[in-house]
Amino acid sequence: MNIKITGLLASFILLFNALHAQTKKQATGPxxxxxxxxxxxxxxxxxxxxxxxxxxxxxxxxxxxxxxxxxxxxxxxxxxxxxxxxxxxxxxxxxxxxxxxxxxxxxxxxxxxxxxxxxxxxxxxxxxxxxxxxxxxxxxxxxxxx
Missing domain, CATH: 1.10.760.10 (Cytochrome c-like domain)
Known part of the structure; x- marks a missing residue:
């Protein structure tokens, strides 16, 4: 169960970082x-x-x-x-x-x-x-x- 939670947490962190990078790019313009x-x-x-x-x-x-x-x-x-x-x-x-x-x-x-x-x-x-x-x-x- 710890491996599943760790994998899920890692996936969440990667998704969060990707969304944050996209939002930051949109805020600064093209x-x-x-x-x-x-x-x-x-x-x-x-x-x-x-x-x-x-x-x-x-x-x-x-x-x-x-x-x-x-x-x-x-x-x-x-x-x-x-x-x-x-x-x-x-x-x-x-x-x-x-x-x-x-x-x-x-x-x-x-x-x-x-x-x-x-x-x-x-x-x-x-x-x-x-x-x-x-x-x-x-x-x-x-x-x-x-």
């Missing part, structure tokens, strides 16, 4: 690889028409997303651009871009985090991931200021 994969889908559906498949943008209209300070710089600024749009003339690599970007506040925090993580780690870019909690913070901050 891996960067999963975020990039999901972000590519969002990019294809939302960003590609203006910034193009190669992220080089459209001359004098939509800026490139390749190794620019907007993409690789401050994440909070980039998040705000996606959430609230962008309506400023901007010069990048000696070229001026002047098309208005609409707000994408209809996207979820996770979708914005994923697409920005994708852009910040694609097209030759290499930067830290964007977390959904960072998007939520920017979204909440904007609502408080309104």
């Amino acid at each position: 891996t960067i690889a999963a975020s990039i994969t999901n972000g590519k889908v969002v990019y294809t559906n939302v960003c590609l028409p203006c910034h193009m498949a190669d992220a080089r943008g459209v001359q004098n209209m939509n800026p490139p997303l390749i190794k620019t300070t907007y993409v690789l710089g401050d994440k909070a600024t980039l998040i705000k651009i996606v959430l609230h749009g962008f309506n400023e003339d901007v010069e990048i690599n000696g070229q001026s871009f002047s098309n208005t970007m609409g707000a994408h506040d209809d996207l979820t925090d996770r979708q914005i985090a994923d697409v920005l993580t994708y852009v910040r780690n694609s097209f030759g870019n290499k930067a830290s991931a964007v977390k959904a909690s960072e998007v939520l913070k920017a979204r909440t901050s904007a609502k408080k200021q309104s």
Whole structure:
């Protein structure tokens, strides 16, 4: 009987550890690889028409997303651009871009985090991931200021 109880206890401990590890993984969000994969889908559906498949943008209209300070710089600024749009003339690599970007506040925090993580780690870019909690913070901050 002691062997049965010991086996049952060992099985319970293994199950508990597996469930705990899964819960911990869900709490921290998807891996960067999963975020990039999901972000590519969002990019294809939302960003590609203006910034193009190669992220080089459209001359004098939509800026490139390749190794620019907007993409690789401050994440909070980039998040705000996606959430609230962008309506400023901007010069990048000696070229001026002047098309208005609409707000994408209809996207979820996770979708914005994923697409920005994708852009910040694609097209030759290499930067830290964007977390959904960072998007939520920017979204909440904007609502408080309104």
